[in-house]
Amino acid sequence: MKAAFYTLGCKVNQYETEYMSELLKKAGFEIVPPEEKADYYIINSCTVTATADQKTRQSVRRFKRRHPDSAVILTGCMPQAFPEDAEALTEADIVLSNKNDFDILKLINEYEQKKARLVRIEKHKTGDEFRYCSINGFNDRIRAFVKIEDGCDRFCSYCIIPESRGRVRSKKPEDLKKEIENLADSAIKEIVLVGINLSAYGKGEDYNIVDAVKICADTEGIERVRLGSLEPDHITDDIIRQLSQIHKFCPQFHISLQSGCNKTLKNMNRHYTAEEYRALCEKLRNAFENASITTDVMVGFNEETDDDFTESLDFVKSIGFEKVHVFPYSQRNGTAASRKGDSVTKQEKEKRAQIMIEETEKIRRGYLKGLVGKTAEVLFENEILPGIFQGYTKNYLPVRKESKKDNLLGKILNVKITDYCDEFCIAE
Numbered sequence: 001m002k003a004a005f006y007t008l009g010c011k012v013n014q015y016e017t018e019y020m021s022e023l024l025k026k027a028g029f030e031i032v033p034p035e036e037k038a039d040y041y042i043i044n045s046c047t048v049t050a051t052a053d054q055k056t057r058q059s060v061r062r063f064k065r066r067h068p069d070s071a072v073i074l075t076g077c078m079p080q081a082f083p084e085d086a087e088a089l090t091e092a093d094i095v096l097s098n099k100n101d102f103d104i105l106k107l108i109n110e111y112e113q114k115k116a117r118l119v120r121i122e123k124h125k126t127g128d129e130f131r132y133c134s135i136n137g138f139n140d141r142i143r144a145f146v147k148i149e150d151g152c153d154r155f156c157s158y159c160i161i162p163e164s165r166g167r168v169r170s171k172k173p174e175d176l177k178k179e180i181e182n183l184a185d186s187a188i189k190e191i192v193l194v195g196i197n198l199s200a201y202g203k204g205e206d207y208n209i210v211d212a213v214k215i216c217a218d219t220e221g222i223e224r225v226r227l228g229s230l231e232p233d234h235i236t237d238d239i240i241r242q243l244s245q246i247h248k249f250c251p252q253f254h255i256s257l258q259s260g261c262n263k264t265l266k267n268m269n270r271h272y273t274a275e276e277y278r279a280l281c282e283k284l285r286n287a288f289e290n291a292s293i294t295t296d297v298m299v300g301f302n303e304e305t306d307d308d309f310t311e312s313l314d315f316v317k318s319i320g321f322e323k324v325h326v327f328p329y330s331q332r333n334g335t336a337a338s339r340k341g342d343s344v345t346k347q348e349k350e351k352r353a354q355i356m357i358e359e360t361e362k363i364r365r366g367y368l369k370g371l372v373g374k375t376a377e378v379l380f381e382n383e384i385l386p387g388i389f390q391g392y393t394k395n396y397l398p399v400r401k402e403s404k405k406d407n408l409l410g411k412i413l414n415v416k417i418t419d420y421c422d423e424f425c426i427a428e
Contacts, residue, residue: 047160056074142381146179192226193227259298317360371417375415
């Protein structure tokens with residue numbers, strides 16, 4: 001039989017799709033692209049925003065409409081956070097949650113026997129342990145996302161993630177070590193450690209995020225290690241010091257900001273101030289050569305005034321992020337913020353988002369322009385066009401280079417940046 005995956009959302013979802021894919025392959029399934037005909041279409045959903053839920057519903061209905069004789073499976077965060085909504089999506093033949101999505105093969109076998117709709121959504125509970133998971137490759141890529149943490153204990157007022165992912169729990173170091181060794185044997189050269197609240201890795205245990213980085217860096221064949229999204233108040237001076245001593249560690253830090261206005265941060269129930277965030281950025285740039293700091297910024301949060309937005313904008317500009325992901329506030333049912341309403345109009349949110357995007361893009365273009373003429377170490381990951389290869393610097397800058405004679409895939413080369421555009425740099 002054939003199965004196709006369609007993944008929405010974060011790097012953790014992409015990892016879990018790879019894990020489910022390997023489970024099905026071992027059982028004899030052929031994994032095909034979602035554009036091809038398959039017996040099962042698996043939608044791994046995201047629910048971080050209302051727009052994400054809308055995309056999930058559209059995806060389920062689209063696959064069922066195009067392939068009425070195939071079975072559609074809905075899993076991921078949306079069924080976990082909103083089980084009633086997921087169950088009401090009758091175009092899905094099998095509905096399960098991210099807590100039990102690793103039981104996907106068992107449910108497919110049950111569905112094959114009964115030919116009746118299955119809805120199996122198991123809730124997260126306090127005290128749940130990290131469920132064992134390990135992959136042996138990553139969709140024929142050179143860089144692999146590796147999930148080492150799940151869940152979140154922060155309860156930001158706007159966020160549904162604690163409901164959709166449960167509490168913090170961590171992969172055991174010995175399990176991680178074995179997984180990284182297997183990935184190295186599969187020619188993976190770069191590891192990206194990911195989690196729902198990655199910087200909480202090891203909470204309540206005798207290990208932390210530095211130990212995870214060291215496991216990867218000490219594995220023969222792994223050339224680079226980088227981290228996924230981080231929370232600012234978890235990055236201590238000692239963690240910075242230890243990471244700076246690991247040669248294979250990539251100094252690219254995606255540190256969630258959300259707002260540069262202290263009033264808004266407090267309303268969001270974030271656990272830091274703008275001043276503390278600024279101090280962290282200064283420490284990172286002092287500790288790491290060519291450190292890259294990127295972030296997420298939300299605009300139009302409930303009760304954000306024009307002055308609050310201006311304060312946030314000025315703060316973002318003053319930090320000089322290498323890249324900023326800007327998005328308008330989206331009210332999520334079941335969160336603390338949803339009980340207070342949404343005082344900023346859609347039009348105003350879109351206006352503020354556009355202003356923030358324009359200003360941060362100016363900063364990014366200036367950053368890219370300043371790189372022209374400099375050299376950088378690039379790991380080339382794919383051939384996007386015949387003879388045109390793309391890779392990334394250690395601080396995650398996309399770089400393209402022409403090579404008509406040599407295959408650059410998997411090679412680390414020092415290149416000279418000669419030009420740039422909005423999305424990447426050009427090198428020789």
